[in-house]
Each structure stands twice: as structure tokens, then as C-alpha cells.
Amino acid sequence: MNYLMVLYILSFILKAEGVFLLLPALTGILYRESGVVCYLAVAAVCFVTGTLLGIRKPVSRSLYTREGFVTVAFSWIVMSIFGAVPFVLTGDIPSYVDALFETISGFTTTGSSILSNVEGLSRAGLFWRSFTHWVGGMGVFVFIMAILPLMGMGGSTMNLMKAESTGASVSRLVPHVKDTAKILYGIYIAVTVVEIILLCLFGMPLFDALTTSFGTVGTGGFGIKNDSMAGYSPAIQNIVTVFMILSGVNYSLYFCLLSKKVKEAFRLEEVRWYFLVIFVSAGVIIWNTRGLYATLGETVRHSFFQVGSIITTTGYATTDFDLWPSLSKTILVVLMYIGACAGSTGGGIKVSRLVILVKTIWKELSLIIHPREVRKIRINRHVVEHETLRSINVFLVIYFLLMLVSTLLVSVDGLDFTTNYTAVISAVNNIGPGLELVGPTQNFSVFSAFSKFVLMFDMLAGRLELFPMMVLLLPATWKKR
Amino acid sequence: MDIIIVGCGKVGYTLVEELSSEDHNIVLIDENPRKVQYIDEKLDVISIVGNGISHETLIEAGVETADLLIAVTGDDEKNLLCCVVAKKTGHCHTIARVRNPIYNEELGFLKKEFGLAMIINPEQTAANEISRIFQLPSAIRVDTFAKGHVELLHFKIENGSILIGLKLRSLSSTLHTNVLVCTVMRGEEVIIPNGDFEFREHDVVSIAAQRHDAINFFQKIGIMKTKVGNAILAGGGKISYYLAKALIQSGIRVTIIDIDRNRCDVLSSMLPEATIICGDATDQDLLSQEGLENAQGFAALTGLDEENILLSLHAGKVSQAKTVTKINRITFTSVINELDLGSIIYPRVITADYISKYVRSMDNSKDSNVETLYKLANGKAEALEFIINGESAITGTPLQNLRFRKNTLICCIYRGGRVILPSGQDIIKKGDSVLVVIYGYSISDILETLED
Numbered sequence: 001m002n003y004l005m006v007l008y009i010l011s012f013i014l015k016a017e018g019v020f021l022l023l024p025a026l027t028g029i030l031y032r033e034s035g036v037v038c039y040l041a042v043a044a045v046c047f048v049t050g051t052l053l054g055i056r057k058p059v060s061r062s063l064y065t066r067e068g069f070v071t072v073a074f075s076w077i078v079m080s081i082f083g084a085v086p087f088v089l090t091g092d093i094p095s096y097v098d099a100l101f102e103t104i105s106g107f108t109t110t111g112s113s114i115l116s117n118v119e120g121l122s123r124a125g126l127f128w129r130s131f132t133h134w135v136g137g138m139g140v141f142v143f144i145m146a147i148l149p150l151m152g153m154g155g156s157t158m159n160l161m162k163a164e165s166t167g168a169s170v171s172r173l174v175p176h177v178k179d180t181a182k183i184l185y186g187i188y189i190a191v192t193v194v195e196i197i198l199l200c201l202f203g204m205p206l207f208d209a210l211t212t213s214f215g216t217v218g219t220g221g222f223g224i225k226n227d228s229m230a231g232y233s234p235a236i237q238n239i240v241t242v243f244m245i246l247s248g249v250n251y252s253l254y255f256c257l258l259s260k261k262v263k264e265a266f267r268l269e270e271v272r273w274y275f276l277v278i279f280v281s282a283g284v285i286i287w288n289t290r291g292l293y294a295t296l297g298e299t300v301r302h303s304f305f306q307v308g309s310i311i312t313t314t315g316y317a318t319t320d321f322d323l324w325p326s327l328s329k330t331i332l333v334v335l336m337y338i339g340a341c342a343g344s345t346g347g348g349i350k351v352s353r354l355v356i357l358v359k360t361i362w363k364e365l366s367l368i369i370h371p372r373e374v375r376k377i378r379i380n381r382h383v384v385e386h387e388t389l390r391s392i393n394v395f396l397v398i399y400f401l402l403m404l405v406s407t408l409l410v411s412v413d414g415l416d417f418t419t420n421y422t423a424v425i426s427a428v429n430n431i432g433p434g435l436e437l438v439g440p441t442q443n444f445s446v447f448s449a450f451s452k453f454v455l456m457f458d459m460l461a462g463r464l465e466l467f468p469m470m471v472l473l474l475p476a477t478w479k480k481r
Numbered sequence: 482m483d484i485i486i487v488g489c490g491k492v493g494y495t496l497v498e499e500l501s502s503e504d505h506n507i508v509l510i511d512e513n514p515r516k517v518q519y520i521d522e523k524l525d526v527i528s529i530v531g532n533g534i535s536h537e538t539l540i541e542a543g544v545e546t547a548d549l550l551i552a553v554t555g556d557d558e559k560n561l562l563c564c565v566v567a568k569k570t571g572h573c574h575t576i577a578r579v580r581n582p583i584y585n586e587e588l589g590f591l592k593k594e595f596g597l598a599m600i601i602n603p604e605q606t607a608a609n610e611i612s613r614i615f616q617l618p619s620a621i622r623v624d625t626f627a628k629g630h631v632e633l634l635h636f637k638i639e640n641g642s643i644l645i646g647l648k649l650r651s652l653s654s655t656l657h658t659n660v661l662v663c664t665v666m667r668g669e670e671v672i673i674p675n676g677d678f679e680f681r682e683h684d685v686v687s688i689a690a691q692r693h694d695a696i697n698f699f700q701k702i703g704i705m706k707t708k709v710g711n712a713i714l715a716g717g718g719k720i721s722y723y724l725a726k727a728l729i730q731s732g733i734r735v736t737i738i739d740i741d742r743n744r745c746d747v748l749s750s751m752l753p754e755a756t757i758i759c760g761d762a763t764d765q766d767l768l769s770q771e772g773l774e775n776a777q778g779f780a781a782l783t784g785l786d787e788e789n790i791l792l793s794l795h796a797g798k799v800s801q802a803k804t805v806t807k808i809n810r811i812t813f814t815s816v817i818n819e820l821d822l823g824s825i826i827y828p829r830v831i832t833a834d835y836i837s838k839y840v841r842s843m844d845n846s847k848d849s850n851v852e853t854l855y856k857l858a859n860g861k862a863e864a865l866e867f868i869i870n871g872e873s874a875i876t877g878t879p880l881q882n883l884r885f886r887k888n889t890l891i892c893c894i895y896r897g898g899r900v901i902l903p904s905g906q907d908i909i910k911k912g913d914s915v916l917v918v919i920y921g922y923s924i925s926d927i928l929e930t931l932e933d
Contacts, residue, residue, distance in 0.1 A: 172527050174506060175501070175506040175507050175508060176506065176525050178525075
């Protein structure tokens with residue numbers, strides 16, 4: 001284990017967080033709030049700690065898969081630990097455990113909150129909460145790789161990117177990891193800015209537009225209103241629907257479009273399935289919830305919003321879907337599992353993994369009929385390597401085991417099954433709301449501190465796609481080589 | 482620059498590693514998925530599994546917009562075909578590796594008719610380098626510049642040399658020679674020495690000089706050895722063939738030992754003047770029988786690095802021969818450098834240097850051109866020859882008034898058949914060919930040696 005290198009990279013993460021923390025401070029200054037000092041102080045602490053960690057330059061710059069995974073998992077934890085401090089200092093969230101839950105929920109783009117009255121928070125606090133979504137959405141390592149030349153590391157930075165990005169197989173868009181990271185962030189920023197402008201044009205105040213956009217594009221889901229998005233005009237809700245769904249699309253689609261490979265873009269199997277699932281689910285829900293709302297238009301709007309919000313694992317709500325009929329609620333739970341596309345900012349199992357899994361099932365069934373058949377699984381016309389298939393299978397096993405164990409641990413609190421179960425699904429898949437006591441109008445403050453820690457681990461594991469956090473638990477990781 | 486590399490063997494890997502670190506965008510094509518995956522994890526490139534001759538694969542790799550395609554698969558024919566397909570699809574420059582001796586005489590024809598920018602033959606290049614060493618056995622490495630008028634000669638300071646303890650400042654006054662010390666390698670360290678530098682035992686020194694001045698210098702420091710008269714080549718591969726041919730041409734008697742009967746038959750029919758021995762080159766008795774004790778040159782060129790190392794150590798022990806060792810893989814260099822192997826030849830590095838040179842001359846400006854490039858000290862330092870095509874900030878000003886970057890040395894200026902070892906008053910003019918040694922950075926234009 002190259003500890004020095006891990007610490008060295010951690011120093012960059014802390015410095016970056018120091019810079020990020022200046023933004024809520026700026027917000028505080030604009031709104032003349034007293035919490036500014038706290039944000040500035042924490043930013044300074046991040047900077048000093050980062051600089052101290054960076055003093056000892058690592059002798060060997062090698063970063064193998066193990067170091068890559070550990071660095072990423074560790075950095076996300078450290079980032080959350082520091083990021084939670086301002087909430088406590090400003091008094092927005094007095095309990096540190098709650099503040100940590102809120103911050104991890106932010107960075108992992110979950111959007112589950114422990115606050116019952118969001119509107120009581122300071123402006124700086126609201127901004128920081130939403131901004132953590134934006135940072136966590138595309139990932140902080142991708143950000144650092146885009147702006148800093150991590151010299152002498154060459155292709156091994158790919159190990160960091162692999163650990164942080166979503167999807168079964170992470171590939172480069174262009175030869176250099178650095179340029180790939182730049183392109184990803186370029187698209188990310190562009191989408192965010194467009195949404196902010198559109199929201200402002202349709203009458204949303206700038207502050208609301210900023211925080212809503214951070215939450216949408218990062219597929220987070222922290223609202224700044226107690227009723228999430230329900231209070232905004234239908235036009236605004238529709239814009240958010242579109243941007244949520246767009247943020248759940250594999251970013252290589254946008255890269256294909258940008259580099260004028262339109263044909264290739266339309267050939268992306270995963271994106272096709274993604275849209276199919278959205279339209280079919282929304283269709284069924286529209287039919288199922290007919291009569292619940294005054295007009296058909298309203299039904300369509302709410303159905304698409306909720307479907308988009310859940311499948312992309314954002315977690316905004318325009319209506320209390322806990323009151324929907326059972327079929328619609330179940331569809332939403334199924335969508336929670338499916339999640340967004342690989343290579344997007346969303347969570348969940350990911351459409352591509354499921355497509356491959358379904359094809360694997362197909363292959364196995366076909367093998368019963370033709371025992372000697374040789375059949376390869378393809379996606380986007382490319383053969384999927386055996387290693388990728390194996391890792392997807394293992395992913396699924398860990399995924400369900402993690403949910404099972406977490407539900408078991410959380411049920412110690414004695415709440416009802418639906419609450420516990422959907423809370424865990426919501427945490428692992430980075431969605432936000434669940435059903436019953438953690439439904440869209442409720443919050444997570446009902447859980448004990450122990451359960452909160454379990455859910456925090458689930459959120460991190462879900463965001464980093466299980467393996468990095470699991471590697472941390474492996475004793476062999478910490479042994480000297 | 483966008484570069485496509487087809488084939489990922491030893492040379493391919495070295496190329497990818499080197500060009501990717503020089504900030505080019507590399508797309509790699511290879512048919513072996515395992516190799517591709519290995520590279521994908523280690524280096525900063527896009528890699529594609531596929532056949533490099535396939536039009537579709539090439540398009541996927543972006544051949545339509547690429548600047549350069551380098552075909553270095555194991556197959557000459559594949560490489561040529563790949564370049565032709567690429568040329569027809571896009572408008573990139575193409576470089577092919579062709580190493581079969583049968584095509585060797587026809588390279589000019591192939592290059593012209595297929596529209597190739599360059600054909601590389603690593604075995605031929607390595608053989609040339611070994612041949613130069615056998616011509617001047619005092620050096621352990623000989624790099625040529627200015628069409629052979631200037632040489633960069635590397636030699637090791639042995640125990641008891643009169644150079645030990647001598648300051649560089651007093652070198653010319655003590656020895657009265659016309660050579661310029663360029664770099665000194667001390668262990669893993671590379672030094673571009675100044676006047677206060679003091680030579681020590683085991684230093685590997687490189688000097689820039691014309692051949693007669695170098696001979697004069699070697700005589701004065703007492704390590705002059707004349708051209709070898711006979712040489713034993715262990716292993717009968719392609720390098721041995723090319724080397725034997727070159728050595729025979731300059732009147733050196735050659736014995737080649739190879740274990741494969743069929744290969745010996747082929748060699749014997751292609752090289753009538755050489756003595757071909759069919760036998761195991763690692764057989765001590767056989768080596769003695771063939772006169773290793775009296776050999777003046779010995780080259781270990783078998784396919785196994787370990788065998789080559791042992792053979793050279795053995796030859797160094799039992800004879801006075803000048804030894805040359807071929808090493809294919811570039812791992813364990815720090816251990817290998819400590820052994821007394823004489824000259825070490827890395828064919829893949831030589832090839833990579835050649836292509837690097839081409840790539841740099843492709844993307845540099847109009848006023849200077851990279852003519853030659855050699856990497857020194859495991860790639861830490863570089864010796865480059867530039868042709869000055871136009872007036873620029875570096876021309877017309879005395880060198881002492883120019884502000885060069887740290888670790889830069891203008892070694893030599895070649896102007897109209899005259900070699901100048903420059904002092905502070907000398908100036909660089911248009912049309913000159915300038916030899917520069919740099920350490921710690923890399924350049925493709927001579928102007929980059931100046932401070933901003």
C-alpha cells in the first residue's frame with residue numbers, strides 16, 4: 001500500500017474542498033449572514049490540512065488498483081467529515097451525526113434529509129447543501145484530474161476514475177484521462193448553466209434556480225422548500241423533469257453528439273432502454289393514477305416528474321407519491337433499483353448492468369436448449385468481456401447482500417418494514433425519499449444514530465458502486481505488500 | 482498530435498509509453514485483448530481490440546483525422562498493408578516496420594510506391610550501432626551526428642585512468658585535445674558538468690568530437706584500441722545477419738554460432754564469407770574451440786536476455802574481446818548497469834528514438850528541424866541535432882548573451898564541413914546543424930532551449 005501517495009492525493013482533495021467552501025461563504029456575504037466566518041474558517045482548515053499532507057512528496061508515484069480504490073473511498077469519507085463541520089458551527093444542524101448524514105447524503109447525491117424544516121436553514125447552508133450534490137455528481141476526482149496535471153502518473157490515474165465513475169466498464173472518451181475529465185466537466189457545466197438560465201427565464205428566483213440546478217444535474221434532490229418542488233409553476237416542474245432525465249443519460253451520448261457521431265449516439269443500447277423504461281412506467285402510472293388529479297395534463301406532469309426523479313435517483317417530488325395506488329408505488333420502487341445509465345451522475349444498479357444481466361439470463365436459458373452453443377453477450381455491438389460479466393454478477397450479489405444486512409441492522413430501531421426497507425433502498429441507490437415514514441413529505445430524523453451510520457455507509461457504497469467501500473473492509477488491503 | 486499505433490509488442494509498448502508521455506493522443510490497435518487490457522490499465526491511451534488492416538477498425542481509431550500511423554506488428558506484410566489502407570482512408574503520415582532481409586534491398590521502392598513516410602528496421606539499426614562500436618572499441622556507445630561528421634562517444638572511466646581526480650577545467654590544458662565533455666553518468670545520476678566537475682572512477686562520460694580528435698583523446702588517456710579484427714556473434718537472428726554483413730564489408734572476420742540447423746543453412750547461403758557454426762552458444766567448450774580467448778569482438782545476440790548477459794560476462798572474463806550485449810526487455814536496468822557487460826544494445830529503444838525524432842520533426846516550427854535524436858542515460862537526457870532553417874531568437878547572438886535553460890548544453894555546431902566546439906563568442910547561423918544535449922526536459926524546437 002502506497003500510503004504516501006494516498007495522502008498526497010488526499011491533500012489535493014482537501015484543497016479543492018477548501019475552494020468549494022468559499023462559495024457558500026460568498027453566498028453568506030451576499031445575504032449578510034453571520035455564518036460566513038464558519039465557512040471561511042473550515043475552508044482555511046481544509047487548506048492548511050491539505051497543504052500539510054502535501055508536504056511529503058511520495059517517492060513512488062505508482063497507483064495500483066488497490067490504491068485507487070482506497071484513495072477514492074477514503075477521500076469521500078474525509079471530504080464528508082470536513083464538509084459537515086460548517087452545519088454544526090453555524091447552528092443550522094446542531095448534532096454532528098445529523099450534519100454528517102446530511103453532508104454524505106449531499107456528496108453522494110442521495111438527497112435524504114434529516115431536517116423537518118428546510119426553510120429554517122441559512123442561505124449559505126442551503127447553498128452548500130445543494131452544492132455538495134453538484135460536486136459529488138460528476139465526482140471530485142474527475143474534477144481534480146481535469147484541472148491539475150498529476151504528473152508522472154500517466155495511465156494510472158485511470159484507476160481513480162474507474163473507482164469514482166459510474167458503470168460497469170469505464171472507458172476513455174479521448175486518449176488522455178485528463179482530457180476525458182475536461183470534456184466530462186465541460187458538458188456537466190454546460191448542462192447546469194443552461195438549466196439555470198431556463199429556470200430563471202421562467203420566473204424562478206436566481207438562488208432557487210442555482211440550488212435546484214445543482215440538485216438536478218448532480219441528480220441529488222435536496223430541495224430548499226419543505227414541499228420540495230411542489231410549490232413551483234408547472235413550466236418549472238417540466239423543465240426540471242427534462243433536465244433530470246437528461247442528467248441520467250450516459251455522458252458519452254453527449255460526447256458522440258458533440259463530435260458529430262450522431263449515428264453512433266442513436267445506437268447506444270443503454271440509452272434506448274432507459275427511455276423505453278421511462279415512457280412505459282410513466283404510461284402505466286398515468287393510467288393507474290387517473291382521477292387523482294384534476295386534469296389529464298396534471299396527471300401526465302406528475303407522473304413524468306416522479307418517474308424521472310426516481311429513475312435518475314434524484315429524489316425531487318411534486319406530489320406526495322406515498323398516496324398513490326399500490327401499483328404506481330411498486331413501479332417507483334422497481335425504478336429505484338434500475339437507476340440511471342452508466343457514465344451518468346445517477347445511482348442505482350444502472351440500466352446497462354441490467355441489460356447485460358437480462359442477456360445473461362437469456363444466454364443461460366438458451367444453453368439449456370442447445371447445450372453446446374457458444375454465444376457471446378454483446379452491448380452496442382461489442383462483445384462483453386468475461387471479466388466484466390463476472391464483476392457485474394458479483395456486483396449484484398454484493399448489492400443485495402448489502403441491502404439485506406442494512407435492512408436487518410436498521411430494523412433494530414423498531415420501525416415498520418416498508419420504512420426500513422425503502423430507506424435502505426433509497427440510501428444504497430442514492431435516491432432520497434422512500435415510502436411511509438421516509439416518504440417524500442417526511443424525513444430521516446426518525447432513525448437512531450446507529451441506523452444513520454448504517455445508511456451513511458450505504459450511501460457511500462452506493463455512490464462509489466460498492467467495490468471501493470468494500471475494499472476498505474478487507475483486511476488484506478491494509479497489509480504491507 | 483493524433484497518433485495511431487498498430488501492434489503492441491515490445492517496440493509498440495515502448496512507443497506508446499514514450500509518445501503518450503510527450504502529450505500526444507495515442508490510439509492503440511492490437512488483436513490480443515489481454516495485451517490491450519494490460520496497456521489500458523497502465524498507460525494513458527485509448528486501446529481498441531481489432532485488426533489494424535481492417536478499414537472499419539481504422540476508422541474507429543480515427544484514421545480520418547489522425548496525423549500519423551505507425552504499424553509495428555510482428556508481420557512485415559501486415560504492417561505495409563495497414564499503412565496502405567490507412568493512407569487510402571485518411572491523409573496521415575505512415576511509418577511501417579519492415580525487417581525481413583529479403584525486403585531490405587527494396588525499402589526505397591516500397592517507401593516510394595506505398596507512399597510511406599518512413600520504414601524502420603530495428604534489427605538493421607541495432608546492427609549499425611554495434612558495427613560502429615566494433616570500429617571504435619574504446620567507446621561503449623557511438624552516436625553519430627551531422628551525417629557522421631561529429632560523434633557522441635561514450636566511454637567508462639576504468640580503474641587507474643589518468644582522468645580520475647582531474648577537474649574538467651584543466652582537461653584541455655592537461656591533454657591538449659579538441660573534445661567537449663557533454664554528459665557524465667554517475668550511477669543513476671546524470672550530470673551536465675561545469676568547470677569544477679571532477680572525474681571519478683566508474684563514471685560514464687560522453688564526448689562530442691570528430692573522429693580523429695576522439696582517437697587522439699583516447700590515445701592520450703590510454704584507452705585507445707584499434708578496430709577489431711575478428712568477431713564472434715552468439716545467436717543467428719536478424720541482427721546477427723545485418724551485423725555480419727556490415728562487419729564483413731569493413732574487413733572484419735565473423736563467426737556466427739546458432740543452434741538451429743535450418744537457420745545456419747540460411748545464414749550460410751546468405752553470408753558466404755562468414756563462418757557459420759551450428760551449435761549451442763552457451764557451450765563453453767564450443768566457444769573455446771571457436772577461439773573466444775583470442776576474439777577481439779564478441780556480441781551476445783541470442784533471443785534470451787539472461788543468456789546474453791551470462792555470455793558477455795563469460796567472454797569478458799576469458800578474453801580481451803570488446804563485448805556487446807543485446808537486451809530486449811527494459812526491466813531491471815539498474816541491476817544490469819552494474820554488471821560489466823561492455824556495451825548494451827536495446828533494439829526497442831533505438832527504434833522508439835527514431836520514431837520520436839520523426840514525430841518531433843513533424844510538429845516543430847519552420848525555423849528548425851530535428852535531424853537526429855538519441856536518448857541518453859535511460860531516457861533521462863537527450864542529444865538532439867537541429868538544422869537551423871531560418872533566422873530566430875537563437876541565431877546571430879553570441880552564445881554567452883543567450884539565456885539558456887538549466888541543464889542545456891550546446892555541444893557542437895557543424896557549418897559547411899567545419900566542426901565548431903562552441904565557446905561563448907560563437908554564434909549560430911542559418912543553415913547550421915547544431916548538436917544540443919538537454920537533461921530533465923524534452924523539446925521539439927531549438928528555441929525551447931531558451932528561457933522564456
